[in-house]
Amino acid sequence: MFELTAVLLRNLFRGPATRRYPHTVREPFPRTRGELENEIGRCTFCGLCVRRCPSRCLEVDPAAGVWRWDPFACIYCGVCVEACPVRCLSQKETGRRPATARETVLLQGTPRRRGGAQGKGGAGEEAGPEPS
Amino acid sequence: MRHTVIPFGPQHPVLPEPIHLQLTIREERVVEALPALGFVHRGLERLVEARDVPQMIQVVERVCGICSMIHAHCFCMGVEALLGIEAPPRAQVLRVLWSELHRVQSHLLWLGLFADCLGFESLFMQFWRIRERILDLGEATTGNRVIVSVNVIGGVRRDPDAAQLAWVAAEIDRIEEELRRLEPAVLDDPTVRRRTVGKGVLSRDQAWELGAVGPTARASGIAEDMRQTNYAAYGRLYFEPVVETDGDSHARLRVRFRETLASLDLVRRAIRILPAGEVRLKLREPPAPRGEIVVRVEQPRGELLYYLKGSGEKRLDRVRIRTPTFANLPALLAMLPGVSLSDVPVVTLSIDPCISCTER
Numbered sequence: 182m183f184e185l186t187a188v189l190l191r192n193l194f195r196g197p198a199t200r201r202y203p204h205t206v207r208e209p210f211p212r213t214r215g216e217l218e219n220e221i222g223r224c225t226f227c228g229l230c231v232r233r234c235p236s237r238c239l240e241v242d243p244a245a246g247v248w249r250w251d252p253f254a255c256i257y258c259g260v261c262v263e264a265c266p267v268r269c270l271s272q273k274e275t276g277r278r279p280a281t282a283r284e285t286v287l288l289q290g291t292p293r294r295r296g297g298a299q300g301k302g303g304a305g306e307e308a309g310p311e312p313s
Numbered sequence: 314m315r316h317t318v319i320p321f322g323p324q325h326p327v328l329p330e331p332i333h334l335q336l337t338i339r340e341e342r343v344v345e346a347l348p349a350l351g352f353v354h355r356g357l358e359r360l361v362e363a364r365d366v367p368q369m370i371q372v373v374e375r376v377c378g379i380c381s382m383i384h385a386h387c388f389c390m391g392v393e394a395l396l397g398i399e400a401p402p403r404a405q406v407l408r409v410l411w412s413e414l415h416r417v418q419s420h421l422l423w424l425g426l427f428a429d430c431l432g433f434e435s436l437f438m439q440f441w442r443i444r445e446r447i448l449d450l451g452e453a454t455t456g457n458r459v460i461v462s463v464n465v466i467g468g469v470r471r472d473p474d475a476a477q478l479a480w481v482a483a484e485i486d487r488i489e490e491e492l493r494r495l496e497p498a499v500l501d502d503p504t505v506r507r508r509t510v511g512k513g514v515l516s517r518d519q520a521w522e523l524g525a526v527g528p529t530a531r532a533s534g535i536a537e538d539m540r541q542t543n544y545a546a547y548g549r550l551y552f553e554p555v556v557e558t559d560g561d562s563h564a565r566l567r568v569r570f571r572e573t574l575a576s577l578d579l580v581r582r583a584i585r586i587l588p589a590g591e592v593r594l595k596l597r598e599p600p601a602p603r604g605e606i607v608v609r610v611e612q613p614r615g616e617l618l619y620y621l622k623g624s625g626e627k628r629l630d631r632v633r634i635r636t637p638t639f640a641n642l643p644a645l646l647a648m649l650p651g652v653s654l655s656d657v658p659v660v661t662l663s664i665d666p667c668i669s670c671t672e673r
């Protein structure tokens with residue numbers, strides 16, 4: 182009959198089990214899948230992340246050198262990060278802050294094409310796996 | 314004597330998800346219950362036309378938020394069988410480990426909701442507090458909190474190291490201790506017993522005839538659990554189903570509580586037998602399964618069935634998902650007649666209805 186009372190008494194002295202969230206934030210676990218980051222200078226706009234993304238929230242435009250991500254449609258699965266052949270795409274360990282308006286993240290890099298464009302390998306379709 | 318028809322749901326305080334039951338009542342007792350479904354249909358099966366095989370993993374994970382791991386596990390096993398490959402042994406055991414963690418958190422969620430539906434708020438808080446620690450184990454080892462996204466065709470994406478596994482094992486011990494402390498408050502409490510004993514009885518024959526699955530069937534004395542088919546690594550874990558024979562709401566509560574403890578034990582044993590080695594096969598080309606297959610696994614609510622059909626293309630032709638709640642609804646309709654109106658919420662919740670899964 183009074184089993185729960187003992188548990189409740191223990192809880193009284195243990196402090197709250199919850200956090201006051203926006204003020205106290207727990208340290209993320211290592212390798213938690215959070216916000217996407219793209220080192221746009223190294224991106225070759227190969228479009229592999231776009232093709233693998235299950236939620237279709239990425240877009241690239243190789244001609245304009247634009248990589249666009251819709252964080253509100255993203256499911257943070259990390260599939261794109263695994264797919265990226267030059268490893269310029271990564272995930273932070275923290276999620277995004279809550280927001281009141283919808284937005285897309287647009288990163289502008291150097292467009293490739295037209296005679297090899299920027300410095301390193303104007304590369305063809307299958308951007309070689311060598312990092313940078 | 315006149316009959317009254319009362320709508321129960323789709324919006325009702327005890328229902329976590331929308332299902333509508335049209336109850337015919339005579340003198341406060343249910344005479345007949347008719348269900349209406351379709352409030353949360355999302356058309357996930359049809360997405361197979363637009364997503365390739367690896368992308369479907371993320372889609373099937375979303376069939377049921379609370380047991381995403383097990384849906385993806387089932388789907389990947391089916392595709393692997395069609396491709397004629399098998400995940401490495403370490404991946405098989407890891408899949409079991411995460412599946413069991415998911416079962417524990419799903420059962421804890423239900424135990425909390427059930428306590429809440431009995432008006433036992435404090436017990437509800439206790440279960441959910443404990444559940445949060447299981448979610449932490451999942452997040453630390455897989456990277457995501459609920460929809461873990463850890464399965465791929467040919468293995469798993471994460472490989473917890475020894476330190477993490479030792480921490481999981483230690484946490485499991487502590488969680489089990491806390492749960493055991495709550496056991497008398499759940500199972501022997503007089504108010505809980507008064508609300509559940511003898512309520513919504515499903516006899517063994519009825520359960521068999523109506524095709525009940527999972528804890529609903531096991532509480533009626535049918536010792537049937539898909540884990541007995543020894544898929545993945547269950548064959549090496551000496552799994553025993555939890556069975557009760559009373560068939561009432563209290564029996565279903567007991568089955569789920571004991572299963573939670575059994576699952577914690579399975580996690581512990583999985584860690585003990587975890588072999589070394591790789592966790593993911595390298596596929597040379599994108600998977601293009603050919604043929605058809607039926608895969609069955611045990612989800613927290615019962616047997617989950619996937620039918621997959623592919624014709625050697627990168628997209629499957631058909632994915633058919635039959636979830637356990639769908640199989641348990643006829644049993645629910647058989648339990649309700651004779652129940653007093655005030656007990657309808659308790660009996661409805663006692664099958665652990667997962668409506669989003671059912672409607673996909």
Ligand code: SF4
Nearest residue numbers: 234255256258259261
């Ligand atoms: S994390 Fe997943 S959903 Fe988000 S952009 Fe990458 S692949 Fe798409």
Ligand code: SF4
Nearest residue numbers: 224225227228230265
């Ligand atoms: S896969 Fe990597 S390199 Fe290719 S477009 Fe995406 S971010 Fe850029």
